[in-house]
Amino acid sequence: MDALQQRNPITAQERLRDQVAHALRAALIAGELRPGTVYSAPGLAADFGVSATPVREAMLDLAREGLVEPVRNKGFRITEVSERDLDQYTEIRALIEVPMAGRVAGTATREQLEELRPVAQEIVDAARKHDLIGYLEADRRFHLGLLGLTGNHRLVDVVGDLRKRSRLYGLNRLDERDELLPSAEEHLELLDLMLDGDAEGAEACMARHLGHVRSLWARARDEPVEPRPRLRLGAPATAR
Template identity: 45%
Template sequence: RALVQRASVRGQILDALRTALVTGELTPGAVYSAPALGERFGVSATPVREAMQQLALEGAVEVVPNRGFRVVERGARELAELAEVRALIEVPVMLRLARTVSVERWAELRPLAEATVRAASSGCRATYAESDRSFHRAVLAFCGNEQLVQLADDLHRRAQWPLVGPVRVSGRGQADLLADAAEHMALLDALIARDLDVVRSLVGEHFAGAR
């Protein structure tokens, strides 16, 4: 029971830290100690340290011996590279699925697409980030390749971390989030209509402006 409880705390802290990364509360380049973060979250340093080690594996932070963890600084070039890799993985899959998945199954994703619009309307980057990934995961899940879905989701999460510099919704305002969410709705409409030309155009534009 103790192990289960510890894993639960670690999972909650990991979620909280991921949210803090997306919103920019954890500043790129800054070093954070596990004890200090533990005090902030009202827990011991152990689950924080374990969560930060997971983030280190994901490339979000790097270990600074005897000090803690430094949030990785990212620039526009890395963001563009992530968008390119995501496009190489997701675009061909989406085009294949557009030819094979039934209209009824695509229609099942309507609530997820609408959820991204509501999340964008809230202006909360963390809320939008989660709904954005949920929609993309659901689309890719139709391919039946769990490894591909996980890889794409990991890349997507990395693309949501803020760039170096002052964070104002990480450089994206509510209008940008709404535009991104609108592309989800348009993409789903095109998939339901089996309009491959529109699907190809939309996914290309989506990843060109991916963030």
């Protein structure tokens, strides 16, 4: 633990909890923590080289996000998402985000749309750098930021909740085949269509993008999973 603190100075228990939570999210994305499996806080703490307390606190944070669920006297189970669930979540998102893309194209100012360009570029840059956590975080900010331009914050809340529930596994395998980059670049394409005031084109692009993402995830889930490597705190959240 002393060596860990020397490499990553921790000034408060809350910071350590956040660091563990970040590492757990990365492990979920990379497939190191498997859906349906129960993990104990002491077991994960041993992997991380920390005490069980910050791990329990971090897992409770993830439970509030719907990523795990407490199992009495055992630990936390990684929540499972079925193919049917994913189809239904994607359908709901399409019902909301496709027409809203057209609306935003016709109502948002050029300045409002241009404010999203750095975020869209972040998505592309993260895909090129194989930064999976950065990719998902920038993707979340772009999609929710776009919906925010409608002025309907309930829509933002609904899609934000759907994104949490439909988080998907196997992202590292897509990254290894460089299949994330084309999906990432669709955000820039969508933004350009909106800036041109092409509502119909924006709707078609959003529909294609959501369908593209869903098909990529389906392929990733069908592939065999490698044995879970030893988790470690402070490891970069990248696939390579």
